[in-house]
Amino acid sequence: MNDERLQSLIEALLDERLSASDQAELVAQFRSSAEARRLYWKLVEQDALLQDVVCESAGRDLARMAANDLSIGQPLGQSSVGQSSVGQSSVGQSSATPAAIRTSKAAWPLGRGLAAAAILLALGLFLVGNFFQTPSLRHESAKTGEPTATLSSLAGEVWLTDARQKLVKVASAQAFYAGDRLHVGEASAAEVTLIDGTRVVLNADSVLHIQQFDAFARTLRLERGSADVEAAPQSPDRPLVIITEQARLTVLGTQFRLYASDSDSRVELEEGKVQFERQSDGQTVLVAEGQYAVADAESARPLEAEALSSAWRLRHTLHRAGSRVAFSHDGAKLATASGDRVKLWDAATGEPQQMVDKVGGFDCLAFAPTNAALVALGISGKVLYWPLDAESPRSTELKIEAGRVRSCAVTHDGRWLAQTSNIDAGYLPIWQVDDAGETSLVRSIPMKMGSVAIAATSNGPRVVAGNWNGTTVIWDAESGSELARYRFRSQLHVLALSDEGRQLCGYGNATGLLILDTESGEQSILWPSGSAAVTCLRFSRDGRELIAAMADGLVRGWSTETGEATFVLPTGDARSISLAISNDGRSLATVGDKGIVKLWQREE
Incomplete structure (x- = not known):
């Protein structure tokens, strides 16, 4: 259903002129699409504000009518009062001087004006009390x-x-x-x-x-x-x-x-x-x-x-750490990114080790294969290459052909980068980072995409991207050849590809959390739609476990072989927005909505 049709149905609902068939169509959209529910509440709020404006306008009209009535009566009152005063002066109050009479005549309009103002003020307070009362x-x-x-x-x-x-x-x-x-x-x-x-x-x-x-x-x-x-x-x-x-x-x-x-x-x-x-x-x-x-x-x-199984024990809490995390390949270090600051922490003690700031915002982090450098990529288009033995990192601006970057991804070894743009004639640029930290454009695939994930598999780098209409495509990142194409009920907003490229996982508002075997095409639902949303997905390095950060503050794990839940971890945060799993699968970093990172150890 397009946005114009959806808006028409919602407006008909608000105007109480929705037919039974249209109502069924609208209910189906509300159940399957979070975007439809967002548009509904947006229009409802606009409708409520419009009602307040109508009430305010009605209040001003009533006040204006009352003011007009008083202003019409005021000259008549002045005229009669003036005549009466003159008559009294000539008949029974001859002691009043002409100046006193003039002063009395001048004071009457002021007194009547104050009385009218008082009446208008009372009327205004009454109208405000009725029409501007808070919801x-x-x-x-x-x-x-x-x-x-x-x-x-x-x-x-x-x-x-x-x-x-x-x-x-x-x-x-x-x-x-x-x-x-x-x-x-x-x-x-x-x-x-x-x-x-x-x-x-x-x-x-x-x-x-x-x-x-x-x-x-x-x-x-x-x-x-x-x-x-x-x-x-x-x-x-x-x-x-x-x-x-x-x-x-x-x-x-x-x-x-x-x-x-x-x-x-x-x-x-x-x-x-x-x-x-x-x-x-x-x-x-x-x-x-x-x-x-x-x-x-x-x-x-x-x-x-x-x-329920939760085999994780909290080891450290890192305050003001950031919203994105990554473990080094040996699990000894943890990198975090927050705003324009990137930090390195000792994963065993939770103590900060190094920091660079004023380098721009970054959304993806990965260590180079030797753990000697950190690669960071952001939707700003910047890529940061930070040799950990150097005093300062090197920042490069990645130029896309048109539009602006919508999302980005980096392989676990920091060698391959991918971006998606926001324009109709969009592009999917693929970049490679060499051992010296130099970044070069490998190719740019012409296709508008939203979400993206990239993995360095044994058969070469693979990139997967999801379109707004539910189309999801896997490419060979080096050759640019299309390997597989799928069509789901809605866009997969969050994507993950296992390191061997065998498993694709994604979460969409209508699909829920699904996992798909890229060789057999078989898929299963791990978490239903309409429940707590998934905010981040990570495969373990061996591909046997899928871990998801959830909007309800939990982190959940599933076996990729059986689809059964492996653990449910209450993080204590109102919302979990990101996570990282170490290569050996024994350390987990979770990120809450306030920039607090928690380090967990898996118990035997």
């Missing part, structure tokens, strides 16, 4: 009874629709009532505290509906996304129930994380236990601490509780 206050004034929850903290944008489908933007300390529906933005988060003390943290791109919360039942519905729940002690006859499309979860006093997508629902227990019921067949399972369960819509497999 949150209008929401509160429309509610009766006790609130069921309160907003404890807010990051980014959160919207609310109440039982009457009235839309407001959520403010700090907002009170919520039964029937309210919270919509969390794609780069946002919100913590809600229920009246029983239960804490619910809604992660990015999540929707929570407070269905019922009274003396008879306490029911929430997670319509999309993920939520971290720290439940208060529950009443045996009235426990908290959370519903998703595929499952019904009964809280028994616990701490857990719940995910809801179009295809399945997943619960992960940190403490306590929950009763997890699959909606399609009513099958239930008791999920205890350290376990998880998945309920799908098709009842294709038995509903079972399985063990």
Whole structure:
């Protein structure tokens, strides 16, 4: 669906003139496309602002009408008063001097003007009170009874629709009532505290509906996304129930994380236990601490509780480190990039060793094969070659043929670089870095692309790039020949290619996280769409494990052979944005949304 058609459907929805067939088409788009949901909220916000403008205009018109009425009456009043004063002076107040009479006449217009101003001021205050009331206050004034929850903290944008489908933007300390529906933005988060003390943290791109919360039942519905729940002690006859499309979860006093997508629902227990019921067949399972369960819509497999595995131990926390990380090939050093600063750290102790600043922003880092130099590449077009025994690095500007760089990638050995441009007649330039740090353009493939990944395989460098329409292509980076072409339901925004080139992995809003065998063409879904988004992907050097940083602050691992989860690592960050894995697979670096890097050691 193109943007013009999508905008037309959303506008029809806001104007309450959407047909049943168009509604079905729009709902399908909302479920499959995060871009469609973003456009919806953008238009909703514009519509809300337009309503405020209309109210403001109406208020000014009423004030202007009132002012006109008073100004029309004022000369008449002045004339009659003036005549009366003259009459009184000539008949019964002969002692008044002409000057005094003139002063009295001059004071009357001023007095009447002040009276009119006072009336206008009162009218203006009345209009302001009615028309310029904040959305949150209008929401509160429309509610009766006790609130069921309160907003404890807010990051980014959160919207609310109440039982009457009235839309407001959520403010700090907002009170919520039964029937309210919270919509969390794609780069946002919100913590809600229920009246029983239960804490619910809604992660990015999540929707929570407070269905019922009274003396008879306490029911929430997670319509999309993920939520971290720290439940208060529950009443045996009235426990908290959370519903998703595929499952019904009964809280028994616990701490857990719940995910809801179009295809399945997943619960992960940190403490306590929950009763997890699959909606399609009513099958239930008791999920205890350290376990998880998945309920799908098709009842294709038995509903079972399985063990979570997190074999990582936190070793060091590096503050103000950066947003991009890379291990040296021997695992002894860690490189980080933040803004225009690049740092080197001792991976064993977490102590900083070297730093260069004012060198530009970089998005990709890699060590040269001998660990003697660091290569950094940024979407600014700059490439940094830093011999670690030199006082200063060498910076080179990579010129693309047209447009600006949209994304970039570097092989793990720092020898090959790739970029994508943002224009329609786009190019995919491939660069090579020699042993002396000199960069040369190998070729430029004419094709508009968005995301990109590159790997140095035993058969030569391979580059993969994803287009906005879901087309994903793999090329031989040296010859420029196309090796494979795939078409997915949506663009793969995050890509990774294993070092041997056998496995391609990508995440898209409609596809979820998928892994594909480039030789057989077989693919499988590791993580569903509509749940927590993937922000970064890395293969282990042996290609046996895939590791993903997630928008909900977790880092997850999967076996590339079986597709089964190998670990779930709660990083403690609100959002995980990047990661790096050492060559031996025993050290992991994760990056949170505040530039804090954490170093983890895999336990035997």
